[in-house]
Amino acid sequence: MAAKERGAAPPAKKPGRIAQVKQVFLSAKAVDPAIGWWMALAALGVLVVAAVVGIIFSALIYALIIGLPLAFLAATIVLSRRAERAAYKQIEGQPGAVGAALRSIRRGWYIEETPVAADAQRATDLQSAALVYRAVGRPGIVLIGEGPPGRAQKLLAAERRKVERVASGVPVTLLRVGDGGTEDEVTIRKLANRVQRMKPVLTKDEVSVVNKRLKSIGGVRPPLPKGVDPTKVRMDRKAMRGR
Structure with missing residues (x-):
């Protein structure tokens, strides 16, 4: 030794x-x-x-x-x-909050921690940006939008069309972070739980195949405001240890 x-x-x-x-x-x-x-x-x-x-x-x-x-x-x-x-x-209310919340999902899901789509009106103001995040699991593909409601809905619809082209037949669920006033709207606090409680329809092998297909989309994502990284939004992990 x-x-x-x-x-x-x-x-x-x-x-x-x-x-x-x-x-x-x-x-x-x-x-x-x-x-x-x-x-x-x-x-x-x-x-x-x-x-x-x-x-x-x-x-x-x-x-x-x-x-x-x-x-x-x-x-x-x-x-x-x-x-x-x-x-x-x-x-809550911070750009990138969805990515931070999705990190609490521990197993059974492929999570994109960075936005798969973004739409910012002004390059220096992330608060005006609509962002879309993606999660893939046995319930299918889940797209979650945050930001101004109107633009977030349009961005979600556009991203849905994109994923359906490469994953035809796979269920696609659209959610938007807000005050939870509608069926497709969820608060940031309940987001991870809402995703994990969805009914499974795919096998683990099918989930892996779907995730690989979505990865193949690649390409250039819509630009985010310069100098801003929404993935740096973090929940206080110390405050979550007691869970």
Whole structure:
């Protein structure tokens, strides 16, 4: 066995569970200042229930001993839910939010993290751009648009025609990020869940073939505003660890 190199830095230790919870809490509190009160309320509620049960069965101390870890668990669940909400709130309305949200889909999908189509009225203003992202999975092809509603719809329709030329017969679903007021509109927070809950119709092998066909489209994508990279939009991953 080769000797260890002198002066080599030891591998960084992963933070413990308590340290992780603290990181998540601090990240979420910056967006949701009331998160500490909600956690305390959840923990207190569990302790009150435990105390009542303990009094009824004349085992108050025993009930509180059991109630303490349950109270901590309740607080961490509240932290997880509100931290997730805070993470999405950080990216809501930002160009590239769809790409950031789709990264939370872990398996079974081919995700294009950069826009497959874009339409910007002014080259210096990404806020005016309509963007389309693509995901391919067993439910078929999903195209998600963000940006000004009218232009996003037109861009989605154009991209749909393009993918149908190379993947004829494959289901294509169009979604647009918004306030969720219509059937084809979804909030950024519910986007990943909406995509993952779609009914599968293709086999894994078929998904792979479809993805390769779509990759072959290639070509020059519509230009994005100069100097702007929507893929740099990131959700706070620390705030998502509690999920």
